[in-house]
Amino acid sequence: MRDLDRALADILAIRSQIAAGTAFRGYGPATIALTAALALATAVLQFFWLDNPSAHPLTFFAGWTVTAVISAGVIWVEMQARSRRHHSGLADAMIQQAIEQFRPSAAAGVMLAIMLGKFAPESLWMLPGLWQVLVSLGMFASARSLPRTIVFAGAWYFVAGFATLVVASQNHELSPWTMGLPFTVGQLLMAAILYVASGEEDDVED
Numbered sequence: 001m002r003d004l005d006r007a008l009a010d011i012l013a014i015r016s017q018i019a020a021g022t023a024f025r026g027y028g029p030a031t032i033a034l035t036a037a038l039a040l041a042t043a044v045l046q047f048f049w050l051d052n053p054s055a056h057p058l059t060f061f062a063g064w065t066v067t068a069v070i071s072a073g074v075i076w077v078e079m080q081a082r083s084r085r086h087h088s089g090l091a092d093a094m095i096q097q098a099i100e101q102f103r104p105s106a107a108a109g110v111m112l113a114i115m116l117g118k119f120a121p122e123s124l125w126m127l128p129g130l131w132q133v134l135v136s137l138g139m140f141a142s143a144r145s146l147p148r149t150i151v152f153a154g155a156w157y158f159v160a161g162f163a164t165l166v167v168a169s170q171n172h173e174l175s176p177w178t179m180g181l182p183f184t185v186g187q188l189l190m191a192a193i194l195y196v197a198s199g200e201e202d203d204v205e206d
Contacts, residue, residue: 027098027146029195031078035071036187042067043180053174057124060174061113097145105138125172128179132161135186147197153190160186 042063046053053060079098109131116124139146139154160182168178 027075027190027194028078028082029191029198031074032187032191032194034074036184036191038067038071039180039183039187043176043184046176046180050176053176054125054172057117057121057174060176061117061124061127064179098142101142101145102138105134105141109134122172125168125174126165128174128182129161129163129165129168131179132157132164132182132186134161136161139190147193149193149197150190153186153193156189157182157186 046060046063050056050059050063112130112134113127116127136154136157139150139157143151143154164178164182168175
């Protein structure tokens with residue numbers, strides 16, 4: 001029984017090592033572009049229907065939380081289908097690896113929101129910029145399993161995050177545009193990078 005357990009553990013370790021050295025093709029350009037459209041739509045809706053976001057931070061962040069959950073949901077659904085198609089037997093290992101790369105940034109974003117909302121609500125104006133910086137760190141962490149040019153999208157979020165912090169520091173107010181525009185541009189850039197990379201991979205396979 002011990003030999004069997006050891007053999008299974010070795011197989012899992014080998015699968016994990018193979019997954020770590022394989023380019024992940026679970027993210028679809030069209031779905032990533034859809035998340036950009038969702039970000040822009042959320043910004044437009046809040047611009048017209050939320051007069052003063054700073055006076056209603058719960059409503060402001062609830063809207064963006066819903067957008068993030070929907071975006072994560074559609075990415076997850078397509079990631080499952082694409083991984084099964086492109087990675088077959090390695091699909092589960094590849095998906096787990098992709099989640100693990102983004103998990104620290106996502107957890108930090110949730111904890112920051114809870115901490116600022118509970119203990120420093122006057123500092124919530126910093127959250128959009130901090131979230132963008134965390135997204136950039138997640139992208140840099142994923143660079144080893146995604147097209148190398150994904151670092152440009154990570155760099156965009158990094159610069160946009162600090163720019164958002166600088167802009168928001170002038171009046172300490174929340175704005176749908178400091179959330180919507182960076183994420184719209186960033187997701188479109190990521191979609192374009194994935195689209196170009198998928199074409200190059202198809203050419204190599206041919």
